[in-house]
Amino acid sequence: MSKIRRRVDRLARVTDIDRPRRRLPRSVREQEIIDAALRVFAKRGYRAAVVDEIADLAGISKPMVYLYLGSKEGLFIACIRRETQRLVTAFREAAGAGDDPARRLWAGLTAFFGFVAAHRDSWVVLHRQAPEQSEAIAAELAAARRSVRAEVTGLIGDGIARGAGGAVHLGRDDADFVAHALVGAADSLTDWMELHPGEPPEGVTLRLMNMTWVGMRNVLAGEVWAPPR
Amino acid sequence: MSKIRRRVDRLARVTDIDRPRRRLPRSVREQEIIDAALRVFAKRGYRAAVVDEIADLAGISKPMVYLYLGSKEGLFIACIRRETQRLVTAFREAAGAGDDPARRLWAGLTAFFGFVAAHRDSWVVLHRQAPEQSEAIAAELAAARRSVRAEVTGLIGDGIARGAGGAVHLGRDDADFVAHALVGAADSLTDWMELHPGEPPEGVTLRLMNMTWVGMRNVLAGEVWAPPR
Amino acid sequence: MSKIRRRVDRLARVTDIDRPRRRLPRSVREQEIIDAALRVFAKRGYRAAVVDEIADLAGISKPMVYLYLGSKEGLFIACIRRETQRLVTAFREAAGAGDDPARRLWAGLTAFFGFVAAHRDSWVVLHRQAPEQSEAIAAELAAARRSVRAEVTGLIGDGIARGAGGAVHLGRDDADFVAHALVGAADSLTDWMELHPGEPPEGVTLRLMNMTWVGMRNVLAGEVWAPPR
Amino acid sequence: MSKIRRRVDRLARVTDIDRPRRRLPRSVREQEIIDAALRVFAKRGYRAAVVDEIADLAGISKPMVYLYLGSKEGLFIACIRRETQRLVTAFREAAGAGDDPARRLWAGLTAFFGFVAAHRDSWVVLHRQAPEQSEAIAAELAAARRSVRAEVTGLIGDGIARGAGGAVHLGRDDADFVAHALVGAADSLTDWMELHPGEPPEGVTLRLMNMTWVGMRNVLAGEVWAPPR
DNA sequence: AATGAATGAGCATTCATTCAT
DNA sequence: TATGAATGAATGCTCATTCAT
Incomplete structure (x- = not known):
C-alpha cells in the first residue's frame, strides 16, 4: 500500500487515486510532478507547501522529486x-x-x-x-x-x-x-x-x-x- | 547584552535601536509588538516570519510576545x-x-x-x-x-x-x-x-x-x- | 523519562547517566556539549557522527546544540x-x-x-x-x-x-x-x-x-x- | 548520454573519459570498479564517498557495482x-x-x-x-x-x-x-x-x-x- | 549482461512554544 | 513583570539499495 495511505493527512490534504504507476519516461513523470507541485503551492503557499505532499500527490517518493527538479525552489520555478x-x-x-x-x-x-x-x-x-x-x-x-x-x-x-x-x-x-x-x-x-x-x-x-x-x-x-x- | 546582538542576523534582518525599555503599560507595549510583527510579516510573509525576529525588533523577549498576543497566529490576526x-x-x-x-x-x-x-x-x-x-x-x-x-x-x-x-x-x-x-x-x-x-x-x-x-x-x-x- | 531511553541505541551507543540537569549557565553547558561532541566524533568519525547522539550524550535536546555551536561543523571546529x-x-x-x-x-x-x-x-x-x-x-x-x-x-x-x-x-x-x-x-x-x-x-x-x-x-x-x- | 553528464558534479568530482565500454570479462570489470572505488574512498573518506560517484567513475551503472561487490562495505573491503x-x-x-x-x-x-x-x-x-x-x-x-x-x-x-x-x-x-x-x-x-x-x-x-x-x-x-x- | 527508475530510512537544521526563575 | 534556557515536532534533502525491463 502506498505511503499516501499511511501518512496522516493534515487537514484536508490533497490526495489522488491510489493507482500504482511505475516506470514512466522521464518527461512524462516530470510533468506530473509539476502538476502536483502546482496544486500544492497554490493551496498552501510556497513556504507552507511541503515537498512530501507534492510527492504523495504525484504518486511517487520524495527522492524522485529531488532527482527531477532538484529542490523545493526548483519545483516552484518550474511551475x-x-x-x-x-x-x-x-x-x-x-x-x-x-x-x-x-x-x-x-x-x-x-x-x-x-x-x-x-x-x-x-x-x-x-x-x-x-x-x-x-x-x-x-x-x-x-x-x-x-x-x-x-x-x-x-x-x-x-x-x-x-x-x-x-x-x-x-x-x-x-x-x-x-x-x-x-x-x-x-x-x-x-x-x-x-x-x-x-x-x-x-x-x-x-x-x-x-x-x-x-x-x-x-x-x-x-x-x-x-x-x- | 541582549540576545539580538549575539544572533547572526539572517540576510538584512530588520533591526532597531538598542534602547533598553522596561515597564511600559500594557497597551503601549502591545502596540509596539504589533508594529514589529507588521514589519516582519510584511517583509517575510506569514510562514517565513520568525517570532524570534519579531521579539527582537520589539525589543523584548519571546515569552512576552506570547504573553501579549498568544501565538504567531494571534500576532498576525492582531496585525x-x-x-x-x-x-x-x-x-x-x-x-x-x-x-x-x-x-x-x-x-x-x-x-x-x-x-x-x-x-x-x-x-x-x-x-x-x-x-x-x-x-x-x-x-x-x-x-x-x-x-x-x-x-x-x-x-x-x-x-x-x-x-x-x-x-x-x-x-x-x-x-x-x-x-x-x-x-x-x-x-x-x-x-x-x-x-x-x-x-x-x-x-x-x-x-x-x-x-x-x-x-x-x-x-x-x-x-x-x-x-x- | 528522557529521550535517551526512548531512542533505540544503534550498536553500542555512548550513553550517560540519566540525571535531569537543567538551567546551566551558558559557559558550562557549552563545555559539556563540546565534551559530548568530542566523544562522539572520536568514536564515529565526522561524517558518521550524528548530532542526535551528541545531544543525547550531553543530556540536552538537539536545538540546544545548534543554539550553542551553530552546526555540526561548528561543533567539530570547537572540538x-x-x-x-x-x-x-x-x-x-x-x-x-x-x-x-x-x-x-x-x-x-x-x-x-x-x-x-x-x-x-x-x-x-x-x-x-x-x-x-x-x-x-x-x-x-x-x-x-x-x-x-x-x-x-x-x-x-x-x-x-x-x-x-x-x-x-x-x-x-x-x-x-x-x-x-x-x-x-x-x-x-x-x-x-x-x-x-x-x-x-x-x-x-x-x-x-x-x-x-x-x-x-x-x-x-x-x-x-x-x-x- | 550517460548519467554522468546530467548530474551536477559536486565540487570537483573525479571524472573520467566518457568512453563507452561494454561486455568486459568479469575479472577486468571488477578491477576497474575497485580502481574507481579506491579513488573515491581516498578522496572523500568512507562515509562521504557516494556509490553513485564510484559507478560514474567506473563508467557503469550502479546495479553493476552491487552485482560485483555487493555493498558499499564490500567495495571498501575489496579495496x-x-x-x-x-x-x-x-x-x-x-x-x-x-x-x-x-x-x-x-x-x-x-x-x-x-x-x-x-x-x-x-x-x-x-x-x-x-x-x-x-x-x-x-x-x-x-x-x-x-x-x-x-x-x-x-x-x-x-x-x-x-x-x-x-x-x-x-x-x-x-x-x-x-x-x-x-x-x-x-x-x-x-x-x-x-x-x-x-x-x-x-x-x-x-x-x-x-x-x-x-x-x-x-x-x-x-x-x-x-x-x- | 546491463540499466533506468524507484524508494525506505536517515540526518542536519529550524521554529513555535513553554518552563523555571 | 520579565526572561534565559529548553524542547517536540517538523521539513528539506541525501544515499544505499533494489526492481522491472
Whole structure:
C-alpha cells in the first residue's frame, strides 16, 4: 500500500487515486510532478507547501522529486515557467493579430478569464505568492508577472497608439499604468468569479470592458475627468 | 547584552535601536509588538516570519510576545485587525459624507493610495498574504478584504444608485464587481507606484478615475460596449 | 523519562547517566556539549557522527546544540580548537624552558603520551579525521596539526641548533622532517599503547628517545649512515 | 548520454573519459570498479564517498557495482584487500632476502615511500580511514595495518635478533614497538613528501634511517639514553 | 549482461512554544 | 513583570539499495 495511505493527512490534504504507476519516461513523470507541485503551492503557499505532499500527490517518493527538479525552489520555478508559458500562449492565441484593438483586448481578456477559471492553480501560483522567499524566486516571479503584463501592454499600447489623436492624459507610460490596473483588476476578479460560479468568462470580460474601455475611449477623445474643486 | 546582538542576523534582518525599555503599560507595549510583527510579516510573509525576529525588533523577549498576543497566529490576526481599522478609517474620513459620488470616490481612492504609499507594510500584510495558512487566518483575511471592498462598494453603489436611470448592464451586484476590480487595480497600482516614486497619490487616482469612472458614467447613460462579432 | 531511553541505541551507543540537569549557565553547558561532541566524533568519525547522539550524550535536546555551536561543523571546529589548545598547553608546560634540549624533548613527549593516554578522544579527533569534509574543517585541522608539530619542531630545532657543529644531513628543514616523523610515530604509538595498557608514558618516551635521539645525536656528531651499495 | 553528464558534479568530482565500454570479462570489470572505488574512498573518506560517484567513475551503472561487490562495505573491503596485497608485495620484493638487515630495511622503506608516492590513494585508504564504520571494516583495516606492520617487524626483528648481544632496553616486543613507530613516522612523512615534491623516496628513506637506525644500532651496542634527573 | 527508475530510512537544521526563575 | 534556557515536532534533502525491463 502506498505511503499516501499511511501518512496522516493534515487537514484536508490533497490526495489522488491510489493507482500504482511505475516506470514512466522521464518527461512524462516530470510533468506530473509539476502538476502536483502546482496544486500544492497554490493551496498552501510556497513556504507552507511541503515537498512530501507534492510527492504523495504525484504518486511517487520524495527522492524522485529531488532527482527531477532538484529542490523545493526548483519545483516552484518550474511551475512558474510552465504556467507563465501556458498563460501567455493562451492570451496570444486568443488576441490573435486582428485589426481592431478593442476586439483583440476583449479576446485576450476573455482568454485570460477563461484560463484562470479553468486553471485557478496556475494563476494563484503566478500572482498570489510573495516574491520574498529567495533571490531566484523573486526574479522568476517578477519576470513572469512582467511577461503577463507585457501581453496586455501590447494590446493596450496598440489601441492607444492607433486611437490617440489629441489624447491629453494618456501618454508615454500610460500603457504600463493601464496594464497594471487591468491585470490587478483581473486578478481580483478571479475571486469575484469564485463567488459567481455561473458567470462565463465572456460575461466578466464584457463587464470589465464596459468599465474601462468605454472610458478610455472617451478619454482618448478628449473627455477628461478632473476632480471637482 | 541582549540576545539580538549575539544572533547572526539572517540576510538584512530588520533591526532597531538598542534602547533598553522596561515597564511600559500594557497597551503601549502591545502596540509596539504589533508594529514589529507588521514589519516582519510584511517583509517575510506569514510562514517565513520568525517570532524570534519579531521579539527582537520589539525589543523584548519571546515569552512576552506570547504573553501579549498568544501565538504567531494571534500576532498576525492582531496585525490584520489593526491595519484594517486604520485603512478603513483613513478611507472613510477622506470620502466624507459629501454629495457628489465621483468626488467622494476620488477622495477615498486618493486617501487609499496615500495610505498605501505611507504604510506599505499594512497593505502588504492585508492583501499580499495567502489566506491558506489556517482557518482563523483565512477568515480574518477574508473579513478584512471584504471590509475594505465594502468601503468602495459603498461609494460606488451610492453613485450608481443615484445615477442609474436606465442602466442596462450595471445591475444588481455590479457594485461588488466594480469594487473587486477597483481594489484589485489599486493593489496592483501599488506596485506601479513603487516604479514611479515621484507620482503623488492624487495623480494615481486621477489616472484611475479617468480610466474607469468616465466609462462607467457613459455606461450608466446607456452607452454600452459590446464585442464586435 | 528522557529521550535517551526512548531512542533505540544503534550498536553500542555512548550513553550517560540519566540525571535531569537543567538551567546551566551558558559557559558550562557549552563545555559539556563540546565534551559530548568530542566523544562522539572520536568514536564515529565526522561524517558518521550524528548530532542526535551528541545531544543525547550531553543530556540536552538537539536545538540546544545548534543554539550553542551553530552546526555540526561548528561543533567539530570547537572540538578541534579546544583540544589543540589543551594538548599544546600540556606540551608546553611540560617541556618548560630548561636548558637541556634532550631533557625538554623528553619531557614534552612524555607529556604528550600522558595526555593522549588520558584523553584519547582528543587525539583521535585531532589526528584521525580526514580533512576532506569541508573547507573550514580542512583549514582547522591543518592548523591544529601544524600547531602540534610546531611544538615539536621548536624543541627539535632548538636541540639541533645548539648541537649542530658539522652536521651533514641534518640541515635546513630537517627539524620539520623530524617533527613529522616524531609526531607520526607518536600517533601510531598511541595504538601500541592501547595494546600494552600497563606501560606508563615515561616508558614509551624512553623507548622512542632511544630509538631516535641517540641516533640523531650521533648523526649530528658526524656519524652518518648510508645505504650499502 | 550517460548519467554522468546530467548530474551536477559536486565540487570537483573525479571524472573520467566518457568512453563507452561494454561486455568486459568479469575479472577486468571488477578491477576497474575497485580502481574507481579506491579513488573515491581516498578522496572523500568512507562515509562521504557516494556509490553513485564510484559507478560514474567506473563508467557503469550502479546495479553493476552491487552485482560485483555487493555493498558499499564490500567495495571498501575489496579495496583494502587489493591494496594491502600490492603494498606488501612491493615491500617484500624490495626487501628481498639479503643478508644485511640494515640494507633490507632500507630497501623496504624505500619501496614503501616509492609506492606511496606513486599510489597515494592506496595508502590513504589503508591508513587514513577511521576503522569505526562497521565491525567488518574495523577488522579488515586492523588486519591490513597489522600485515603492513608485520613486514617491518620482520625486517626489524631480524636485524635486532642478529645484532642483539647484550641489548638492555630492546627486548621482547621491541620489534613491534619499533614497527609501530616506523610505520607511523612513514605515514606522517607521506604528508611531508607532499610538501617537498622534489624529494625522491631514497632521500626520505635516508633521512629516516639516519634518524632511527643509527640510534638503534648504538642502543643495541649498549649506549642507552636515559632522562637526566 | 546491463540499466533506468524507484524508494525506505536517515540526518542536519529550524521554529513555535513553554518552563523555571 | 520579565526572561534565559529548553524542547517536540517538523521539513528539506541525501544515499544505499533494489526492481522491472
